[in-house]
Amino acid sequence: MICEPACRMNFKNLREYLAWLYYQYLLITGIYVLEPWEKSIFNSILFSAIAMVIYTSYVFVPIHVRLALEFFSGIFGGQPESTMALMN
Missing domain, CATH: 1.20.5 (Single alpha-helices involved in coiled-coils or other helix-helix interfaces)
Known part of the structure; x- marks a missing residue:
């Protein structure tokens, strides 16, 4: 099955969203330091x-x-x- 460009975009958006959630977790808990x-x-x-x-x-x-x-x-x-x- 060949992934279309829209499919790649969804994975990219998902990856960015998960990275954003992890960043929020780091900020809220204060463990980024x-x-x-x-x-x-x-x-x-x-x-x-x-x-x-x-x-x-x-x-x-x-x-x-x-x-x-x-x-x-x-x-x-x-x-x-x-x-x-x-x-x-």
Whole structure:
């Protein structure tokens, strides 16, 4: 498949946009003043913390949401699942 000039332009725009986002990240966090080894340590700690938050929310949030729904359905008159099975 041959890439047309418009396709090349889109890749160039995407590359420029990603470079702009990375530049914004450097400015917002203030790590543009750090040395390369300091940047890598900072990025490693930051991205591992973000990964831990994502993993923890993936594992534990659904459990807590289910428990909260069961609790509030009991308070507001919802029928427990065990009695629903007995009625059938």
